[in-house]
Amino acid sequence: MxxxxxxxxxxxxxxxxxxxGxxxxxxxxxxSFLGQDPEAFFELSFSLDAYRQLVDPGYLRVLLRSIWLAVLTTVFCLIIGYPFAWLTARLNRRTRMLVLILLMIPFWTNSLVRTYAIRMVLGTQGLLNTLLLHLGIIDTPIRLLYTDTAVVLGLFYLMLPFMILPLYATMEKFDFRLVEAARDLGAGFPATFRSIVWPLTLPGVLAGCIMVFVPTMGLFYVASLLGGARQLLVGNLIHQQFLNARNWPLGSATSVALIIIMALMLCVYWLFMRNLALRSHQP
Amino acid sequence: MNAVRLIYFTLIFGYLYLPIIVLIINSFNANRYGLSWDGFTLQWFPAMLANAGLMEAAKNSLAVAFSAATAATLLGALAAIGFRLYRFAGRRILQGTLMTLMMAPDIILAIALLVLFVMLGVSLGFWSLLLAHITFCLPFTTMTIVARLQGFNPFLLDAARDLGASESQVLGRIVLPLLSPALIASWLLAFTLSLDDVIVSSFVTGPSFDVLPLKIFSMVKVGVKPEVNALSTLMVALSLVLVIISQLLLKEKEHGA
Known part of the structure; x- marks a missing residue:
C-alpha cells in the first residue's frame, strides 16, 4: 500500500x-584536494599540497604525538575499565543498575564544564596537591596542569564510561560458570584469563577501544584547557587550520586522515566479528 | 573480594564525581579563586545574571537547543516510522548512513558541515547551528523512538488500514499517541545533547552568534571564573533533572506496553 x-x-x-550526512x-x-589561498579559505584548483603538508616531518610529528596520546588514553581506560566492568557484571541486579546510572550521569553532564572542573582539582593549589601535601606524600606542589599527564587524565576522565559500557554489555552475557569449570579443572588465574575470559570478552574490548580512541583525538578543548597552548591533539590541529590559519585544504586532509584511521579500526572490528561468527558455526 | 570491589568502585566514582562536587562547592565559595573555603555565599549567581555576554550566549544556546530538540524529535519520529514500519529500496543504506553519523567523531561532522555551509553560502549563525544540531541529534532520537516501536503490534496498523483509515490517519491517531513517552524522552535527550555540544558549535557558528560552550571556553581559558562556576552548577542540576525525567519515561514504557 x-x-x-x-x-x-x-x-x-x-x-x-x-x-x-x-x-x-x-x-x-x-x-582536501583544493589549492591553498591565504586570503580565502581555499582556491578552486586541483592540488595535492595539503597531503604533502600532512606528511611534512614537523606536522607529522604532532599528528603522531596526538595519536600516541589517544593510544595512552585508550590503554589507560581499558586497564581501569576492564576490571570495573567485570566487577559490575557480577553484581546483583539492583546494585548493577545503580552503578550503571552513576556511570551515565557524568556522561550526560556538559563535558566542557567537567573539563573545567577537573582543572580545579589538578591545579598547583588544587584539591589533589593540597591533599598530597597534607598527607605528607609530597613536600612541594607537583605541577600537573599544562602537562601531557593532565591531558591524558582529563581524556580518561571524560572517556572512561565509553570504555566501560561496551565492555559491560559483553560481560553481562558472559557465562561465569566457565570460570568455575576452568578452576575445577586446575587452571590458575592467568590460564583462565588468557584462554577463556579474554577471548570471550574481546568483542567488548575492541568496541570499547574504538568508542574511546576515535573521539579522543577530536577533543581539542580538553587539550587547550589542560595542556596549555601547544597543539596536542588532532582536533587542535584541525581547529587551528580551520579557524586560525584558514588553511581549509590542510584541515580537510587532516580530517580525511582521521576518517581513514576510524575506517581501518572499524574494518578490524568487522573482520574480527565475522571471523568469530564463522568459527562459532563450525562444529 | 567484596572489600576490594568496594574500594575499587569508590576510587573510580570518586575520580568521576569529585571534580563536579568541587565545582559545585566552589560556586558557593566566597573565595573568588576557590583556593580555600572563605564561607558560604550566593553572590556568584547574581554576578552570573549580571554578565550580559554570558546571558546572551545562554539565551542563544537555549533557543538553538529548544528548536533543534523539537525538529530532531519530529524528524526522528518520521525516520523511526520509515525504518520500522515501511519497506523501501535504499532503507538499509539510509539506516547505515544514520549509524555512521552516530559513530562519526564530532569533529569530523563539525568541519564537514562547516565546509557544506560555506560552499552552499549558508551564513554562519543561528540557522547553521540549528541544522548542525538537528543532524547530530537525529541518530539518537531515531534510536530512542525505534526502540519504542520494537514492541509495537503491526496488525494494529493493518486493522486500521483495512477499516479504511488513510496513512496519515493511521500515523496521527495510532502511531503518534503510542509513541508519546518516547517522543518526550527523545526530546529531552536531544535538548541535553545540543546544550552540551562544544565541538560542532565551535565550528559552525559565526562571530555574531555566541553560544554558551564557546563563551565558557573563552572565559575559563585563562583561569577560574566564579560566574562560570555558578552557571556550571545550574547546568549540572539541569542535566541531572532532564536525565532522570527521560529515564523515568522510558522505564514507564517497559511496564506499560
Whole structure:
C-alpha cells in the first residue's frame, strides 16, 4: 500500500541524510584536494599540497604525538575499565543498575564544564596537591596542569564510561560458570584469563577501544584547557587550520586522515566479528 | 573480594564525581579563586545574571537547543516510522548512513558541515547551528523512538488500514499517541545533547552568534571564573533533572506496553 504520506516521509529522511550526512563528507574529501589561498579559505584548483603538508616531518610529528596520546588514553581506560566492568557484571541486579546510572550521569553532564572542573582539582593549589601535601606524600606542589599527564587524565576522565559500557554489555552475557569449570579443572588465574575470559570478552574490548580512541583525538578543548597552548591533539590541529590559519585544504586532509584511521579500526572490528561468527558455526 | 570491589568502585566514582562536587562547592565559595573555603555565599549567581555576554550566549544556546530538540524529535519520529514500519529500496543504506553519523567523531561532522555551509553560502549563525544540531541529534532520537516501536503490534496498523483509515490517519491517531513517552524522552535527550555540544558549535557558528560552550571556553581559558562556576552548577542540576525525567519515561514504557 503506497500513500502520499508514506512517500513524503521516506523522501524527507532520505533528503536529510543525503544533504547533511553524505554530501558534507564528500565535500570534505573534495576540499582536501583544493589549492591553498591565504586570503580565502581555499582556491578552486586541483592540488595535492595539503597531503604533502600532512606528511611534512614537523606536522607529522604532532599528528603522531596526538595519536600516541589517544593510544595512552585508550590503554589507560581499558586497564581501569576492564576490571570495573567485570566487577559490575557480577553484581546483583539492583546494585548493577545503580552503578550503571552513576556511570551515565557524568556522561550526560556538559563535558566542557567537567573539563573545567577537573582543572580545579589538578591545579598547583588544587584539591589533589593540597591533599598530597597534607598527607605528607609530597613536600612541594607537583605541577600537573599544562602537562601531557593532565591531558591524558582529563581524556580518561571524560572517556572512561565509553570504555566501560561496551565492555559491560559483553560481560553481562558472559557465562561465569566457565570460570568455575576452568578452576575445577586446575587452571590458575592467568590460564583462565588468557584462554577463556579474554577471548570471550574481546568483542567488548575492541568496541570499547574504538568508542574511546576515535573521539579522543577530536577533543581539542580538553587539550587547550589542560595542556596549555601547544597543539596536542588532532582536533587542535584541525581547529587551528580551520579557524586560525584558514588553511581549509590542510584541515580537510587532516580530517580525511582521521576518517581513514576510524575506517581501518572499524574494518578490524568487522573482520574480527565475522571471523568469530564463522568459527562459532563450525562444529 | 567484596572489600576490594568496594574500594575499587569508590576510587573510580570518586575520580568521576569529585571534580563536579568541587565545582559545585566552589560556586558557593566566597573565595573568588576557590583556593580555600572563605564561607558560604550566593553572590556568584547574581554576578552570573549580571554578565550580559554570558546571558546572551545562554539565551542563544537555549533557543538553538529548544528548536533543534523539537525538529530532531519530529524528524526522528518520521525516520523511526520509515525504518520500522515501511519497506523501501535504499532503507538499509539510509539506516547505515544514520549509524555512521552516530559513530562519526564530532569533529569530523563539525568541519564537514562547516565546509557544506560555506560552499552552499549558508551564513554562519543561528540557522547553521540549528541544522548542525538537528543532524547530530537525529541518530539518537531515531534510536530512542525505534526502540519504542520494537514492541509495537503491526496488525494494529493493518486493522486500521483495512477499516479504511488513510496513512496519515493511521500515523496521527495510532502511531503518534503510542509513541508519546518516547517522543518526550527523545526530546529531552536531544535538548541535553545540543546544550552540551562544544565541538560542532565551535565550528559552525559565526562571530555574531555566541553560544554558551564557546563563551565558557573563552572565559575559563585563562583561569577560574566564579560566574562560570555558578552557571556550571545550574547546568549540572539541569542535566541531572532532564536525565532522570527521560529515564523515568522510558522505564514507564517497559511496564506499560
Amino acid at each position: 503506497k500513500s502520499r504520506t508514506r512517500t513524503l516521509i521516506i523522501a524527507l529522511i532520505g533528503f536529510w541524510l543525503v544533504v547533511f 553524505v554530501l558534507p563528507i564528500l565535500l570534505l574529501l573534495f576540499a
